[in-house]
Amino acid sequence: LGAVLGGAGVIGIAIGFAVRDTVDNYVSSLMLSLRQPFRGNDHVVIEGNEGRVVRLTSRATILMTLEGNHLRIPNSTVFKAVILNYTRNSERRFDFDLGVDADDDPVDAMATGLKAIRALDFVLDEPRATAIIREVGDSNIVLSFRGWLDQAQTDFLKGRSLALDAGKRALEDAGFALPEPIYRLRFDETAPLPLRGMLDAQQAKPVRKAPVAPSQQAMEDAAPDTHIEKMVAEERAQTKGDDLLDNRRPIE
Structure with a gap:
């Protein structure tokens, strides 16, 4: 039981x-x-x-x-x-970060990037695009750019991508350096490194490619994808x- x-x-x-x-x-x-x-x-x-x-x-x-x-x-x-x-709200904010050299003027860099972003047709005048200094690192200054677009007229991801590209190109054309990360290496209790030949050799300077302007078709292809x-x-x-x-x- x-x-x-x-x-x-x-x-x-x-x-x-x-x-x-x-x-x-x-x-x-x-x-x-x-x-x-x-x-x-x-x-x-x-x-x-x-x-x-x-x-x-x-x-x-x-x-x-x-x-x-x-x-x-x-x-x-x-x-x-x-x-x-x-x-529910067609207006949506996008944001992205760009880094400039620590010796550059961040205020001037923000003004340069904002001018290029605000010139894009799909970026709304109100609310106005803005920029802030997000972080000061060891080798660069990180700038955060923010803008608004209308999702009914512009695909969000396409618009953000084009705005990022416009800001990056504007900074490069104005002479601002977009530095790569710098790492400090420390060697303790190791055998001497074979640097004699490396120091005597002449280092080739990297060739910097000139920025290529985006095509008009790419700039216009920001319409929303309505397939789904x-x-x-x-x-x-x-x-x-x-x-x-x-x-x-x-x-x-």
Whole structure:
């Protein structure tokens, strides 16, 4: 009798956990359908998972990743997760770092880089692009450049890449050095190094290549890539019945 009761207790505990997860997921689905935390085709990041929202079902939220794969996240996880939505506000800030020589004037370097970045057509005038001195290292000064773009008109990654290239070229053309890391080596209790021949040999000076101006086609190719967005729209049109997202309801 004791063994039977013990076995029944274990089975009851297992069933209890299963029922709890099912109820938790169902309640989360109901709350998400009422709260409407995102719209279909929104570009979101949920628990580190990035993609566009395909649909919200009674059990899971379906995303299409930026690589075109389907990702299923249980609604109980979505309800408790921190959700980052890139679509709600089309204006988005990009930033990148560039290092100049420690002997260069960082204020002059920031002004030079900002002039080139602000001249790009896709960089917004408001909020205005800015720059700060982020760090002073042993061999360089790290400058951080920041600007804003409209994601509806410009692909974020393409825009950031073009802005970084424009800032780098402007600094190089103005004579600012972009130094490489310098490492100090220390040798303790070692045999003398065979440096005589190396010291006598004449070192060849590295030839610095002249910067090549970017092509006009590359500068204009900053339009957003809508391939994933179109794929999601087509799938949503085919599965309208199995979606708890409703554009008629207010979004949270």
